[in-house]
Amino acid sequence: MDFKILCSDLDGTLLSTKNDVSEFTISEINRIKQKLRVILVSARMPKSMTYLQNRMGIQGNPIVCYNGALIMQNNNELSSTVILARVANEIYQACKLKNIKLGLYHKNEWFVGETSMRVEKEVFNTKANPIFESTHTTLKRWEGENIGPHKIMLMGGKKSMDDITGVLQNEFVPALNYYRSNDRLIEIAPKSASKLSAVKSILGPEESLENVLAFGDNYNDMELLQQAGYGVAVENARIEVKKIAKMVTLSNKENGVAKFIKDHL
Numbered sequence: 438m439d440f441k442i443l444c445s446d447l448d449g450t451l452l453s454t455k456n457d458v459s460e461f462t463i464s465e466i467n468r469i470k471q472k473l474r475v476i477l478v479s480a481r482m483p484k485s486m487t488y489l490q491n492r493m494g495i496q497g498n499p500i501v502c503y504n505g506a507l508i509m510q511n512n513n514e515l516s517s518t519v520i521l522a523r524v525a526n527e528i529y530q531a532c533k534l535k536n537i538k539l540g541l542y543h544k545n546e547w548f549v550g551e552t553s554m555r556v557e558k559e560v561f562n563t564k565a566n567p568i569f570e571s572t573h574t575t576l577k578r579w580e581g582e583n584i585g586p587h588k589i590m591l592m593g594g595k596k597s598m599d600d601i602t603g604v605l606q607n608e609f610v611p612a613l614n615y616y617r618s619n620d621r622l623i624e625i626a627p628k629s630a631s632k633l634s635a636v637k638s639i640l641g642p643e644e645s646l647e648n649v650l651a652f653g654d655n656y657n658d659m660e661l662l663q664q665a666g667y668g669v670a671v672e673n674a675r676i677e678v679k680k681i682a683k684m685v686t687l688s689n690k691e692n693g694v695a696k697f698i699k700d701h702l
Contacts, residue, residue: 440473440702441648444501444636444661447479447489448562449654450671451694455562458492462695466493469702473650476639478632480504480588480624480657484545485563503542503587504614504626504657505635516638518627519543519585524612526576528589528625531604535597539572540590548575555592555621591623598623616656624657633660650702652686652694654678669697 445451453459458466466475475493477486478501490496499510508515529539540556541548549556549567560566579585591601598621605615605623615625636649651658651665654674662668663681670682671693679685687693 439648440650440666441644442474442476442636442640443469443650443652443698444476444478444632444665445652445694446632446654446658447477447481447486449673449689450652450658451477451689452489453690453692456564458489459692459695461692463493465695465698466495469698470495473702474498476501476636478505478636478651478658478661480618480626481563482542482545482547482565482588483507483509485565488564499639501632501635501639504624504630505632506587506626506630507544508635508639514544516635517544517587518630519587520589520613520625520627522576522580522583522585524609525586525589526580528591528605528609529572529576531608532591532593532601535593535600537591537593537597537601540567540592541572541575541586542588542590543579543584543586548572553592559590587626589625591625593621595620618655631660632657633664636661636665652697654689669694 451458475495476498479486481502483502486500499508499515501508506518532539547565547567548570550572612628613625614628615623617623646664647666649665650667651661652669653662654671659678659681668682669684669686670679671686672688686697
């Protein structure tokens, strides 16, 4: 297979810990980065990706942030799609009834109403600090500025998340994509944004999806893994992801992406 681009998810895939890549991964990326464009494709915000780019020496390449809602290269914005502030406010009102907290992301800013164990985990995992401001205030200001979030993160108990999933499915699916990261976390993005559409948009004139080698572990990776030239799941991926992948490599904690690169590239 003639690979020209390597696209990898970060959390649970390329990262061997919660917030970093291993020396083995850095070594393998350094070995192949002159032959392949290495593009990070994640639900993270830009600054939570660029420090990893720097670690691997691939900072000149594009990054796909917020599951495709924002594409950046060298601090330049290549593409941006946001959720309307009005729609975000409707989600906020529905969540308020179920005691679900929101994290609101726009470009390199992350807003939360208050700290929590979940917020502190996110700070540790992504090396980004939030701006503390009430969700109502943030959304009101954004509405006046005619901007909206690239991503909304819903944080709550399992029962609340079960309940709000039904609301999202019944009332918001025409305008939004959402996926459940775990029992207590749901990530929401604009409907037109996806990792696949973002990767398609940055293909060069001599590149096609057939030239893409893609790695992932979660539901938001499935579309890209299915349509890329070769889709690889890590061993710790969700069962549904492993079923559609062409190959399953070792887990992220065992440096599965780097092991695949070493063995096949």
